[in-house]
Amino acid sequence: MTFYGIIFYLLAGLLLISTALAVSRRRLVHAIVYLIISFFTTALLFYLLGAPFLAALEVIIYAGAIMVMFLFIIVTLQLEKKEPERESSLRVWLPAVVLAGISLALTAVLMWAGSDHGHLLKPAMASPREFGGYLFREFWLPVEIASFLLFVALAGALYLGRERTNGQKTTDSKPEAS
Amino acid sequence: MVPYGHVLILSTILFFMGAGCALARRNLIMILVGVEIMLNAAGIGFVGASLRWGELAGQGFVLFIMAVAASEVAVGLALIIFVRRHTGSMNADKYRLLKG
Numbered sequence: 001m002t003f004y005g006i007i008f009y010l011l012a013g014l015l016l017i018s019t020a021l022a023v024s025r026r027r028l029v030h031a032i033v034y035l036i037i038s039f040f041t042t043a044l045l046f047y048l049l050g051a052p053f054l055a056a057l058e059v060i061i062y063a064g065a066i067m068v069m070f071l072f073i074i075v076t077l078q079l080e081k082k083e084p085e086r087e088s089s090l091r092v093w094l095p096a097v098v099l100a101g102i103s104l105a106l107t108a109v110l111m112w113a114g115s116d117h118g119h120l121l122k123p124a125m126a127s128p129r130e131f132g133g134y135l136f137r138e139f140w141l142p143v144e145i146a147s148f149l150l151f152v153a154l155a156g157a158l159y160l161g162r163e164r165t166n167g168q169k170t171t172d173s174k175p176e177a178s
Numbered sequence: 179m180v181p182y183g184h185v186l187i188l189s190t191i192l193f194f195m196g197a198g199c200a201l202a203r204r205n206l207i208m209i210l211v212g213v214e215i216m217l218n219a220a221g222i223g224f225v226g227a228s229l230r231w232g233e234l235a236g237q238g239f240v241l242f243i244m245a246v247a248a249s250e251v252a253v254g255l256a257l258i259i260f261v262r263r264h265t266g267s268m269n270a271d272k273y274r275l276l277k278g
Contacts, residue, residue, distance in 0.1 A: 002179060004179045004180075005179050005180050008179060008180050008184075009180070012184075012188045015188070015192065016188070016191060016192070016195075019192055019195050019196075019215060020195060022199075022211070022215075023195055023196070023198065023199035023203075023208075023211070023212065023215070028205065028207055028208070031208065031211060032211070035211060035214070035215075038215075038218075039218065042218055042221075042222065045222060045225075046221075046222075046225055046240075048179075049185070049225045049226055049228075049229045050225075050228070050229050051225050051228070051237050051240070053237075054221075054225065054237055054240050054241065057241070057244055058221075058244075061244050061247075061248055062214075062218065062244070062247070065248065066214065066247065066248060066251050069251060069252070069255060070207065070210075070211070070251075070255070073207070073255050073258065073259070074207065077259070077262060077268075092202045092204075093198070093202045095201075096197065096198040096201045096202050097198065099194075100194035100195075100197065100198055103190070103194060104187075104190055104191065104194060107186070107187065107190045108187060111183035111186060111187060112183075114183070119181060119182065119230075120179055120180065120181060121179040121180060121181070121182055121185075121226070121229050121230055122179065122229075123179055124229060124232070126228075126234055126237060130234070131234060131237060131238075134234045134238070135234075135238050135241065138235070138238070139238050142238075142242055146241075146242055146245040146246075147245075149245060149246065149249050150245060150248065150249050152249070153248070153249030153250075153252045153253050154252065156252075156253045156256065157252045157253055157255070157256035158256075160253070160256035160257055160259070160260045161256045161259055161260065
């Protein structure tokens with residue numbers, strides 16, 4: 001096993017552990033913090049697999065922007081104090097675990113049955129300049145569509161998040177229970 | 179380094195962790211977190227495939243996955259705030275009314 005292989009398995013183990021902790025925590029803030037660790041590890045994995053630009057974007061967008069947005073919402077709505085989540089029963093988890101096990105087993109069988117077995121990945125690196133050139137040469141239309149999608153998301157978030165002022169005024173920030 | 183199958187298996191395990199989180203947790207924020215984990219796992223698979231076949235298209239797809247994830251989280255969190263303002267609850271089991 002090569003040096004890079006050892007690093008890959010270390011990162012994979014760290015990624016699996018931190019993600020498993022993130023999905024199983026009952027306090028939301030703890031889950032988000034474990035998820036930040038998971039995304040940093042993913043960024044390292046991207047770098048190892050030859051995508052330095054995506055590694056930087058992973059840290060900036062996922063671990064930076066998205067997770068901070070989650071934390072901001074949790075702190076703003078004060079979700080922790082209001083209603084701690086009920087203990088999920090085995091009845092809820094069992095179908096998900098069974099289905100995941102079946103699909104995972106099928107994936108593993110397909111992996112071992114395929115002809116790709118034993119072909120090791122070779123370390124390579126795509127420089128950000130090369131990647132950017134490729135992106136705007138081959139994928140200029142999807143890039144424009146992605147920017148339009150972000151604009152639509154901005155408009156949608158503004159529309160959904162605005163305070164209703166017509167009719168009854170909800171000046172108090174406390175949500176009324178229905 | 180490692181066989182591509184191992185990258186794909188890692189990505190599959192992560193995907194099903196996210197799917198289980200989105201299916202079994204009842205808190206709306208944890209459901210969104212599960213969707214994020216699933217998108218991230220798909221990205222790992224794409225980057226591995228990009229290295230396996232020496233094509234940059236896989237990395238391009240990951241960029242678009244990130245754009246979709248960012249906009250999805252923005253709209254999703256706005257929806258969470260909206261629905262909480264209306265019902266006062268974050269539990270997905272408590273939404274039983276279709277009244278607007």
